Amino acid sequence: MTEPECPENVVPAATDAVEAAAEVGSELGVDRRTFLRMGAGAAATLAVTACADDGVAGDGEDTGTDTGGDDEVGSTDETGTETGSSDDTTDSTETETTETTEESTETEGEETDTTGGEDPCLEGEIIDFDPEALDYEEQLFPLAVMAGEMRPESVMLAVYIDDAQPKTLRVWLPTDTPGQVELVKEMEVTPNADGYLKVTVDGLCPGTWYRYGYFTSDGQSFLGRSLLGEVRTAIAEDSLEPVVVAMSACNGSSFDWPALDRTAEEYYDVFCHLGDMAYNDGAFSTGEYRDRWKQYLSAQGFKDVYGLAGLYATWDDHEITDNSDFDRETNDPNELEKKSNALNAYFEVLPIEGGEGNFQLWRSFRWGLTAEFIVLDCRYERLPSQGEYMTQAQMDWLKQTLLDSPCHFKVILNSVPITNMPFIWDIAASDRWEGFPDSRSELLNFIDDEQIENIWFISGDFHVCFVSRIESMGANLAARTREIAVTGGNTNILGSSLTLSGHFDYGAGQPRGCVLTFDPSTDSVNCRFINPDGGDDYNEDLTQD
Structure with a gap:
């Protein structure tokens, strides 16, 4: 060599x-x-x-x-997850629970692990267990395994189980010994009658990579498994280490997404989806929305990227239907039923807290002192008749969250861009922040008045990739605030023309992988747009100035 x-x-x-x-x-x-x-x-x-x-x-x-005892170099499983080398002869039928595992509190289709006690970070138990030696039962677990709501001591896991019967969930750390793992959690989990399960696992350690899977058994030994996933808990509250984020949006209906395939080769701590994850146009009933989600989450691209890290997500219009076909202020009972069916399906299938009438999407997650991820609802709280881009309650919460955040970077998941787009784009201005000038000015004036630095908007919707300053001119802080937009599937012929405007550093109308590294030690964000054909289209260390 x-x-x-x-x-x-x-x-x-x-x-x-x-x-x-x-x-x-x-x-x-x-x-x-x-x-x-x-x-x-x-x-x-x-x-x-x-x-x-x-x-x-x-x-x-x-x-x-x-890697601090939570990873090793080895092979790749169906999710693209690296695992240690395995010994097929190792006994994989271990069903003993660890000393840290207790009974869980159950509701239909949603569970919360109640272990942990006073110590939020308990050790597991070394056991003989080789999950990869078990067959992947695709018919029983046809969709991506997913994790979300990552906090320093907990994560939410979500899965669809076709037979809607109880299964065993295991969460573990790999060891240096093939055929052995450090078992952290074991729980019997029961999906709801339609096969959907969300479970919150707590008692975890900050900034740690965990692996997880769901297993079938005959009561004596394990027989098969789901795809295997991995998730990192949010870093400790005093940590200032770099945080790596992959992102996508606007995947489209081809189910062939080379940009996601390329992204799955990268390292990232968090995956952010900025909306239009599933194109559900034409659906009405709960069953129809579920069928659309099954189509999308059975696609290999989503199986790959979601199995590699936890998800923070917001929605855009196609999670219900194309925006031109839906009045957000409708009082039509059929349209309200359609909206309710769509939003219930969204919360049902994704690892996001809420659902069953609780459709508040906005929330935030701190990763140490490095970054706070602020998830907005920029679609379904709009009141166009009143000129409100979001409810005043959400706006007040957003401003207070920005003001209170101790984090170096404030990362706003913003499904529709806030950037002042070039004139040719103004034909669709009513569908973004610019179409609601009072709401936009309220937020930008607040940023200037309070001098809140290092706010970074990330967005989708326009079927383009770009890097911008959100105003075409001006030296004030809000004007210099950055936005990074991405498309993972759909295209826009106007994308490449964006760089003709001086406040765009990069523009493309083709899908790209996108990986951001938020590094407080350099006060910069490395932004890479990755060409699915190989190499980086764009790779720059960005600052707000």
């Missing part, structure tokens, strides 16, 4: 060094995603080891791939 050229420093904040070091990892047989998730210390150790006199680590030599 040719000895790789070694970078002098390998740290997440130094993008060029990380990319160079990733090439070192490739030379050593470590795939890109696994290498990138090692973290600065492990990556540096691997690079240094590779640059030793003999060029590579010897047999049995420590290669520096420790």
Whole structure:
């Protein structure tokens, strides 16, 4: 093997060094995603080891791939999740619960793990268990496994189970020993009568990568499994480490999404979806909306990216229907029933707290002192007759959240862009922030008045990818605030023309993968738009100035 050229420093904040070091990892047989998730210390150790006199680590030599006890280098399962090498002869029928597992409180289709006690971060138990040795039962678990609502000590998991019968959920940490894991949680989980399950698992450790899966058994041993997923809890409240985010929107109805395929090769801590995840136009009944979601979440692209990290999501119009076919202020009982069916289906299938009449989507999640993710509802609280882009309650909450946030970056999940778009786009201005000038001015004036720095909007809807400052001119803080938009499937011929306007650094009308690294140590956000055909279309470290 040719000895790789070694970078002098390998740290997440130094993008060029990380990319160079990733090439070192490739030379050593470590795939890109696994290498990138090692973290600065492990990556540096691997690079240094590779640059030793003999060029590579010897047999049995420590290669520096420790990730704090929660990952190892190995093969890839159906979700694209890296796992340790497995021994097919290992007994995978272990059904003992760990000492940290107790009875759970159950409601139909939704459960909450009540373990943890006073200690929010309990150790698991090392057991013989090889989940990959079990067959994936696709007919029983046909959709993506998903995680969401990530907080430092808890996550929500969601799955569809076709036979609507109880299953065993296991959450574990990998170990360095093939065929063994550190079992953290085991629960019997029961979906609702229609097969949908959401369960909150708590007692977890901050900033830790956990793996999870659902298993069938005959009462004595495990027989099969779902896809296997992994999720990272939000980092500790005092942490200032970089946080990596992948994002997508506007996937369209082709079910073939090369941009998502490419994204699944990247490392990310969080996946953000900015709306139009499913195109449900024409659906009316609950059953029809469920069928559409099953189509989308059985697509390989979603199975891949959602199995690799937890999800924060907002909706746009197509989660119900195209905006031109729906009056948000309607009093028509049929339209209200359609809306209720659509929103119930959304909360039913995704790992988002709420549903059954509680459709408040706006919420926020802090990742240490690095970033606060602020999820908005920019669709279904609009009151066009009153010029309100969102209810005053949501606006007041948003402003207070921005004001109170201790985080370096405030990341607003904003389904429809807030940027002042070029004149040719104004034909559709009524469908975005610009069509509600009082609401837009209220927020931007608040940002200026309070001098709240490092607000970053991320958005979708327009079927374009872009990087902008939200105003075409002006030196005030709000004008210099950045927005990054993405499309993961649909296209727009006007996308490439955006750079003709001076406040757009990048514009494309074709789907791209998008990965953002929020790094408080450099006060910058690295933004990469990844061409599905290979390479980066755009890779820049951005600041607000």
